[in-house]
Amino acid sequence: MNFSKRLFLVLSLSLFFGSFSIFSSVTHAAVTVTPKLAAGGDSFSLALKSDGTVWAWGDNASGKLGDGTTAEKLTPNQVPSLNNVIDIAAGSNHSMALKSDGTVWAWGSNQYGQLGDGTKVNKKTPTQIPSLNSVISIAASGSNSYALKSDGTLWVWGTGSNKTGLGTATGNNTVPVRVHNVTNIVKFAVGYGHASATSQDGTIWMWGDGANGQIGDGAMEHRPEPVIIDFPNAAMVEPGSIATLGLKTDGTVWNWGACLASEIVECSSSSIKVPTQKAGIDNVSFVSSNGGRAAVIKNDGTLWAFGNNTSGYLGIGQQTNNSSYKTPHQVVTSDLVTPLTGVKSVEVGQSHSLAIKNDGTVWSWGRNAEGQLGTGDKTRAYYAVQVVGLTLFDQDQISLGDTVNVEIAQGSSKKYTFKAQNSGVVTFTTGFYQNMADTTLNLYDSNNNLLSTNDDYNNTTYSQISYNVVAGSTYIIEVMGYQNSALQCTLSIQ
Template sequence: MHTRHSMAYGLVISFVLCLLSGQAAFAAVIIQISCGGFHSLALRSDGTVWAWGLNVHGQLGDGTNSDRKTPAPVKGLDNVAAIAGGVWHSLALKRDGTVWAWGANWAGQLGDGTTRSRNTPIPVTDLRGITAIATKGQHSIVLKSDGTVWAWGRNEYGQLGDGTTTDRQTPVPTRALKDVISLAVGGYHSLARTAGGTIWAWGLNKYGQVGDASIADRVIPVSLRGLEGIIGINCGGDHSIALKNNGVVLTWGFNQYGQLGDATTDSRSTPCPVEGLKNVIATDGGGDHTLALKSDGTVWAWGSNNLGQLGDATNMGRGLPTLVKNLDHVTSVSCGGQHSLALRSDGTVWAWGLNKNGQLGDGSASNRNAPVPVVIK
């Protein structure tokens, strides 16, 4: 009897340990990726955030200002539902609807009422009920559950949409917007999509990135005409991207490096279709390049490629979409200033492009013109 009880007890312990092990493995699954300008972020299903790359401003949130060539956990941050990387700072949306920020803060992009940079997360002042976050430049915008948009940080070109060009150290409401369901941020401009399908844009418009057929900066959001069936919006540094419900991609703005994907280098102030691309389910824009994820799990890229950010095993710029090499079963993509990330269905993260600061997370500082796996422990 003693032996049977011991065996039974041992089986129970083994079963419990197995369950715990399985839960731990599940907790380690990556569910979201986001590139900053020169750093990278990953969100795990256990609500923790991991970061790697440039850290001179504390944008990795690990309590130091030292670059990291492999992912490290962001300190004191849990229960996170979404992440977003800016050029020098980072944002996290918690499950309780609060927003946390860390990194550079000279323009107030952390939203804590100061211009002091932080190397660990701090809460954004007086924000509750947030459902979405966005950043890519030096400003931050968020969506409240009531459909309103709030913004803070750099505002030199009106990218906060509050009717001024004054930087803001705490959130202010973006004017003229309601019933918003998604957001996107570029280097110095912003986009919003409403429940009714209207796309709004504001901020720097030097290259037509606002998309209103002008090159006049907009300090208050303007609605874009002729855009129907849009289900996704993204921004690059100075260009904009819209995904239609038929899988077609539209782009506008700066095009010196072919990042609009229309086989020219002519900038455009109204949306135009990307040539030869269909069945797209997600997009993102980098400094001067663009990525598209197709329904078959392949990734396509175009634009600047001097550092391998297109991932086609060359360093040749492309004015038309080219297939990213040796990458399949992809579920999401993200673009940094000059690097790219992809998340596969097996939970692995792959990276390519500039790696001077370790932003590819492969343990080296070597640029890569084809995808390499990120070393996530």
């Protein structure tokens, strides 16, 4: 390494430690499917990878892991013969998947008709719901299932009650039935007993259990039909159990519903009946709520949790039973000090939670009696632990416009396949990720013939290759450390 390069490294490190604002979370920019997690009931988990495959682990009663058996799985296993999936959902004992062709598939318990196939027969493998098409998103909670169609209509099936937006009608629905009143819906969310939907013009509708004020319309009554609530500039509305969490476009967090120690709101009376801003947290980009607890992701990629911490289920490193943390605390890793950072998405379940980091790894915490944390054992975790052998981004493939995180050990390298869609100059560049890194880039053709190499791009610790690619041709880009050192960096293609 020459003197100029050493000087750049020293100055860069000084700037980094002197001001954390240099750090920015790196995301995977161009996956064909948005990875997603689903925490099923309190006993199993689902994951959707960017390649459209679905993975499941934990309790397998009624066949809800979709592998044709009822044997529990302590680590993720792919759901067989299920591809081209773009969305997933999990209820208490059933699972669903939405394919890119708009069809919905379901499996697991069907005691209340929640699989939507017109029967009450359990299914151990994915089965298509015959009456559904043109679906763009799905959700599930308890023994109910929901689907949003491309025409803006919302459909529900499973347990019949005043929780489903079907009025006072009772009885189970074994096939999808349209939710009353709501039209032009673009997104929705389902909690344990109540639900929300957002229309194209930003109107927020809610319905279901409202005895604790969780509907947000100023009353403490059940709403069997959807009603409009006053919550302008909403980015997300997340119904929980007896409370609701809201996120506005300005990054502020709001809540309404029960004010028990086991819930996520703050008030002196028994309930908050209308949306009220939650103090002590802002700059939030994502929220999730369930089981009397909530988690929020801030713009800097840090993860914060609050609410009921029974058995340490918040993941904040505290095991105190039956304690409520109404002030947000950071989710931490195994040393109980280091925070979980670079978080892209979080899913709070009834007693366990799941998170996706920007590098595609999956992390979990909470109850683990059935192996739902995916760690290969049944040890409860009151801090975030990594799910074994699961990466949701297909990082062996990289496309124009992508930025991926690269982490390799000493003496190793990482290769990515790039297929050119058009002819012209394409630039491959490494950059900063968490720590400064001295990188080397090698570009090969599909026969592994070396086309170009670069170290010390512009006399810095990073590397860059610009190459005139040919449409339809496949190239291999290799990232390695200077003199085979370990490294952390990003790789971008422009």
